[in-house]
Amino acid sequence: MRRDWKYPTILLCIYGFFSTVKPLEPFLIPFLTGPDKNLTTEQVNNQIFPVWTYSYLSVLVPVFLLTDWLRYMPVVVFQCVMLFITTALLLWTASVPAMQATQFFYGVVTASDIAYFSYIYSVIDLKRYRKATSYSRSVQLLGYTVGSVLGQLLVSFDLMSYNNILVFTLVLTAIALLTSFFLPVPQKSMFFHQRRGRQTAAEQSNTINASLENGGGEMVESGEGEPDAEKLEESIVTQSCGQVLLQLWRDFRHCYSSRQLLYWSVWWAMATCGYNQTVNYVQVLWEHVQPSQNFSIYNGGVEAVSNLLSAATAYGIGFTEVRWEQWGELALGGFSGLSAASLFLMTFTGNIWVCYSGYVVFKSLYMMLITIAMYQIAADLSMERYALVFGANTFGALALQTIITSVVVDSRGLGLAIIPQFTVYSSYFLVISVVFLLRGLFSIWRAQRSRKETIPPDKDETPGSEEHRF
Numbered sequence: 486m487r488r489d490w491k492y493p494t495i496l497l498c499i500y501g502f503f504s505t506v507k508p509l510e511p512f513l514i515p516f517l518t519g520p521d522k523n524l525t526t527e528q529v530n531n532q533i534f535p536v537w538t539y540s541y542l543s544v545l546v547p548v549f550l551l552t553d554w555l556r557y558m559p560v561v562v563f564q565c566v567m568l569f570i571t572t573a574l575l576l577w578t579a580s581v582p583a584m585q586a587t588q589f590f591y592g593v594v595t596a597s598d599i600a601y602f603s604y605i606y607s608v609i610d611l612k613r614y615r616k617a618t619s620y621s622r623s624v625q626l627l628g629y630t631v632g633s634v635l636g637q638l639l640v641s642f643d644l645m646s647y648n649n650i651l652v653f654t655l656v657l658t659a660i661a662l663l664t665s666f667f668l669p670v671p672q673k674s675m676f677f678h679q680r681r682g683r684q685t686a687a688e689q690s691n692t693i694n695a696s697l698e699n700g701g702g703e704m705v706e707s708g709e710g711e712p713d714a715e716k717l718e719e720s721i722v723t724q725s726c727g728q729v730l731l732q733l734w735r736d737f738r739h740c741y742s743s744r745q746l747l748y749w750s751v752w753w754a755m756a757t758c759g760y761n762q763t764v765n766y767v768q769v770l771w772e773h774v775q776p777s778q779n780f781s782i783y784n785g786g787v788e789a790v791s792n793l794l795s796a797a798t799a800y801g802i803g804f805t806e807v808r809w810e811q812w813g814e815l816a817l818g819g820f821s822g823l824s825a826a827s828l829f830l831m832t833f834t835g836n837i838w839v840c841y842s843g844y845v846v847f848k849s850l851y852m853m854l855i856t857i858a859m860y861q862i863a864a865d866l867s868m869e870r871y872a873l874v875f876g877a878n879t880f881g882a883l884a885l886q887t888i889i890t891s892v893v894v895d896s897r898g899l900g901l902a903i904i905p906q907f908t909v910y911s912s913y914f915l916v917i918s919v920v921f922l923l924r925g926l927f928s929i930w931r932a933q934r935s936r937k938e939t940i941p942p943d944k945d946e947t948p949g950s951e952e953h954r955f
Contacts (some may be wrong), residue, residue: 490609493616503661505628509650511784514768516647522579530769531896537704538890540592542883548596549876553674557604562653564597565662576651607671637785675872718848738871741833752817753858754881759913760851761886769903775837791845795852802856809861813875815925822918825851828911883918
């Protein structure tokens with residue numbers, strides 16, 4: 486059973502589900518600013534939350550390399566340990582430095598997601614990639630949705646206090662941690678421990694015999710009828726850190742030499758930066774829109790609806806017949822404009838339900854567009870190069886996010902209040918929209934012009950000449 490692809494996939498899905506069920510997450514701001522922690526909104530917004538961005542950026546590259554070197558499974562366990570520490574600190578500490586430490590550990594947890602998403606590719610066959618990927622990603626979404634709905638029910642019906650919800654979350658995290666210990670350790674990884682096939686000595690001898698006797702009209706074949714996999718002896722080749730870094734640099738230059746991939750990656754990094762900032766601080770905005778009414782009890786339901794609608798839009802993209810290589814940049818610009826409009830609406834409305842609706846639309850649009858971008862980038866790349874591009878784009882997004890956080894949010898920078906912050910985020914997406922709309926229109930104009938230049942002029946009007954037009 487342990488050798489079957491279903492065994493690691495099921496264990497990883499169990500881990501993914503229990504590690505993402507976080508009932509308190511939609512109510513984190515009310516918890517921190519309420520009587521349990523008694524922190525101010527300014528402390529949470531300008532001193533505590535920015536630490537997550539700095540932590541995520543600082544550990545992303547080391548975690549990326551360590552994940553591959555240690556072959557994924559130890560980093561999955563480490564991620565769960567960090568998640569347990571994060572929840573424990575959130576439960577038993579209350580000071581600003583302690584909450585900053587919580588954000589640092591959670592940054593490590595987020596950076597370690599690369600181990601979760603990469604692990605399955607090292608323990609199953611290539612033909613199982615699609616199914617295993619859909620299972621592991623879907624179960625994470627299910628975990629987030631269940632956590633949001635569960636939190637909504639517990640808070641709405643006053644079934645548990647915030648502290649008891651955190652204790653419950655610790656139990657779920659412990660289940661995930663226990664499951665992670667049973668994950669099989671992969672023999673190979675994408676960069677440091679590559680699996681390569683080589684012919685056995687007997688196979689090489691048979692190949693030589695076949696070549697020699699081929700001229701005499703007789704072919705000597707060995708192992709006729711046996712599967713090709715049995716003719717190859719696989720070996721794990723371990724590479725040094727220097728070799729890996731050199732290969733990564735070569736692959737990096739090769740991948741980004743494609744203009745199409747470069748443009749999609751630029752959108753990915755810019756949009757992900759804006760999305761992360763919006764999601765991180767949206768609860769502060771909700772608290773600002775209706776401070777006198779206890780609308781925070783609906784945060785869990787809003788998160789659940791946004792997750793489900795995001796999944797539906799991302800899933801629906803797989804059934805659309807659109808030439809994204811031609812129309813993709815225009816779509817990125819147009820839908821980014823809708824995202825900007827949703828953010829402006831959220832920022833300047835005084836109605837909490839309009840603010841909630843704008844958030845659901847914004848999140849769904851991002852999930853739809855990032856799905857298109859991931860598909861377009863992955864279409865012509867090997868798994869190793871896709872992992873590299875994924876990591877590079879994420880690092881680019883975090884670098885931009887760090888700049889915005891340090892200048893706009895951090896108390897050591899401008900330390901803007903929440904409305905000016907979201908005005909910046911809205912304007913940021915408007916800039917993305919304008920850039921990619923112009924780029925998309927230019928690409929379509931150039932494609933139309935090239936098509937006209939390649940069509941030969943009509944020489945006559947006879948019926949036979951019509952075949953030369955198409």
